[in-house]
Amino acid sequence: MRSLKLFLVAVAAALLATSAAFADNGNTNGQGKIRYSFLGQLTATPSNGGVSITVEGGNRVALRAMLGQPVTQTFAYGSNTEFLKWSKGIPTVVQAGDLAAGDWVWVHVRAPRNAALTEIEQVQAGIVGDHGTQLFKPDKPLYLFRGTLSTVGSSTVNVHVTGENTIFLLWQGKVPSVIDASKLAIGDRIVVRIRADKGSTLAQVTSTAAAKIAEREPPQAK
Secondary structure, eight states: OOOEEESSSOOOOHHOOOOOOTTTOOOOOSSSSSEEEEEEEEESBBTTEEEEEEEEOOHHHHHHHHSSSEEEEEOOOOOTEEEEEEEEEEEEEEGGOOOOTTOOOEEEEEEEEEEEEEHHSSSEEEEEEESSSSOOOSSSSSEEEEEESSSSSSSEEHHHHHHHHOEEEETTTTTEEEEEEOOOOSSSSSEEEEEEOTOOOOOHHTOOSSSEEEEEEOOOOO
């Protein structure tokens, strides 16, 4: 069992309150835009610059934009869109044609706050993440920690991980690759995802094996 030092950028109590729902809220990127994330099943293989899905979920701002709209929507994609196919928590960069009707996908788009759905759909998606025909629904809440990898400090948390249970990802732009713990660089931004029982204490959360540790992860990755 290894121990990673994670320098927290917020107080422990605030971090404990972070959950999957909080992580999915639209976050600004410094240019007046926020992330709209839509979850649904592909109606067809993406083609001609369009990703058509039957929307069944999303983050708060995406669902607000969907109010009063049909569930089947088509989002734009282009040369800057990254298509990822996930298998057992490991992503692979693929082409639009590698996705199939019926697959569950997350479509992430950055657009102005309070944009209409039609406006959102005209912006090329940043990432389209394919999670296959069976959508995994975790039975425990997600505790999400963002911080900087550090060696020492009074505000540190020991995150215990095991090589078999934890996936390490290095993001270079929007492209992820699987690495081992030794490739993590001190001082880089780290995102740690841990699944633990609801109401767990900080000590209980940090003693649970992390499901995924990602370095330099972009805010819209999923």
